[in-house]
Amino acid sequence: MTVPHRIWLTLLLPMVISPVVRGSGLDLHWLWEDRCKDCHGHSADFARRHLEVVDGELRGKHRLRDLSLFLRNHYPAGMEVDALYGMLKAQATTPPRFREECSGCHESAAGLVRERMILRDGVLYSRITDEPIEDLLDGHADTQEGDVKFFTRVLTRIANEVYRL
Ligand code: HEC
Ligand code: HEC
Numbered sequence: 001m002t003v004p005h006r007i008w009l010t011l012l013l014p015m016v017i018s019p020v021v022r023g024s025g026l027d028l029h030w031l032w033e034d035r036c037k038d039c040h041g042h043s044a045d046f047a048r049r050h051l052e053v054v055d056g057e058l059r060g061k062h063r064l065r066d067l068s069l070f071l072r073n074h075y076p077a078g079m080e081v082d083a084l085y086g087m088l089k090a091q092a093t094t095p096p097r098f099r100e101e102c103s104g105c106h107e108s109a110a111g112l113v114r115e116r117m118i119l120r121d122g123v124l125y126s127r128i129t130d131e132p133i134e135d136l137l138d139g140h141a142d143t144q145e146g147d148v149k150f151f152t153r154v155l156t157r158i159a160n161e162v163y164r165l
Contacts, residue, residue, distance in 0.1 A: 025079075025080070025083065025164030025165065026080055026164065027114075027161070027162045027163075027164070028080065028083055028084060028087050028161040028162070028164070029043070029110035029158070029161060029162055030162075031077060031080055031084070032084070032087075035075060035077060036075065036077075036084075043087065043088070043091060044091040044094065044096065044099075045096075046088075047088045047089075047091035047092040048091065048092060048094075048096065051067070051088055051089075051091075051092040052092055053089055053092055053093050058085055058088055058089040058092065067085065067088075068081070068082070068085055071084065071085055083161070083164065087161050090157055094154060097150065097151075097154075098151070098154060101141065101147075102141065102151075105141070109154065109155060109158050110158055110161075110162055112155075113155055113158050113159050113162055114162055115127075116128060117133060117155065117159055118159075118163070119156070119159045119160065119163055122156075123156075124152065124155055124156045124159050133152055133155060133156075134148060134149075134152045137151055137152060
């Protein structure tokens, strides 16, 4: 039995346009592990060590130009180049506080996000208790007020890289 095209369209179109459906973009942290990690190691370490943000542009410390063209021709990651550029840019300017303060108990931030958190309307929630992560972080692992804001921002950014619309 063949299915008429218009039926496929009514089935597929809502998935494409609905902002609540996720899954059209690859998990950037997985993509890095799959295609970039063998040569460059951990993405945030690489970004902090070799990259910097100057005038809003991501640059290599030994390169004077913006890296977007370079990335397009370097192990091309297809449609994900702009997204990887954004991830490296954020990582280059984020201090390694998750590594220093949290990784003793939580192996990686991306792993913690995948396993335990979801995004709803841009806000990060626990999959387990359904509470906002910002509330859960309050007082967790000796966090102070400024830490809660910092880690909520970092984890929300990572969730946007992992669960892409
Ligand atoms: C086979 C090894 C290899 C793989 C795989 C690889 N790279 Fe590279 N990458 C290199 C080398 C070598 C350089 C340095 C080249 C140069 O400076 O011209 C580099 C440079 C870079 C730079 C610029 C660093 C700087 O200091 O200017 C970025 C950003 C980068 N790679 C990102 C990526 C991303 C993202 C991926 C995955 C999609 C990736 N690389 C996959 C080997 C690799
Ligand atoms: C001493 C160990 C320890 C340290 C250090 C630690 N955590 Fe946790 N964290 C845990 C444990 C254990 C749980 C699980 C609690 C549970 O099962 O309800 C947890 C849960 C969480 C959750 C809730 C996840 C969810 O969806 O319910 C978040 C978010 C979190 N940790 C973030 C952090 C951050 C950010 C840091 C660094 C500032 C950190 N943790 C440091 C042990 C730790």
